[in-house]
Amino acid sequence: MTTQMKIKTYLVAGIKAALLDTTGIKLASKSETTSHTYQHQALVDQLHELIANTDLNKLSYLNLDAFQKRDILAAHYIAKSAIRTKNLDQMIKAKHRLESIYDSISNPLHSQNN
Numbered sequence: 720m721t722t723q724m725k726i727k728t729y730l731v732a733g734i735k736a737a738l739l740d741t742t743g744i745k746l747a748s749k750s751e752t753t754s755h756t757y758q759h760q761a762l763v764d765q766l767h768e769l770i771a772n773t774d775l776n777k778l779s780y781l782n783l784d785a786f787q788k789r790d791i792l793a794a795h796y797i798a799k800s801a802i803r804t805k806n807l808d809q810m811i812k813a814k815h816r817l818e819s820i821y822d823s824i825s826n827p828l829h830s831q832n833n
Contacts, residue, residue: 766802
C-alpha cells in the first residue's frame with residue numbers, strides 16, 4: 720500500500736467514525752427530549768385536572784371560610800404561572816400544594832358521609 724492509499728483509508732475511516740458518532744449523539748438527545756416532553760405534558764395535564772377539581776364555583780356548596788378560599792386562589796395562581804413559565808420545579812410544588820388542598824377538602828366530606 721502506498722502512502723497515498725493509507726492517507727485515503729485513514730480519511731475515509733475518520734469521516735465514517737465522525738458521522739456515526741454525531742448521528743448517535745443526535746438520536747440519543749432526541750429520545751431524551753421526547754421523554755422529557757411527555758413527562759412535562761403529563762404534569763401539565765395533572766395540574767389542569769387539579770385546578771378543575773378545586774374550582775371555587777364547583778366547591779361553593781362546601782361553605783369554605785375566607786382563608787381556605789384565598790389558599791385555593793393562591794394555589795391556582797401559582798399553578799397557572801408555573802404552567803405558563805414551563806418551570807418543572809414550580810409545577811411539582813404547585814401540584815403537591817393543590818393535592819394537599821384537595822385532600823383537606825375531601826377528607827371532611829368523606830367523614831360526613833360515613
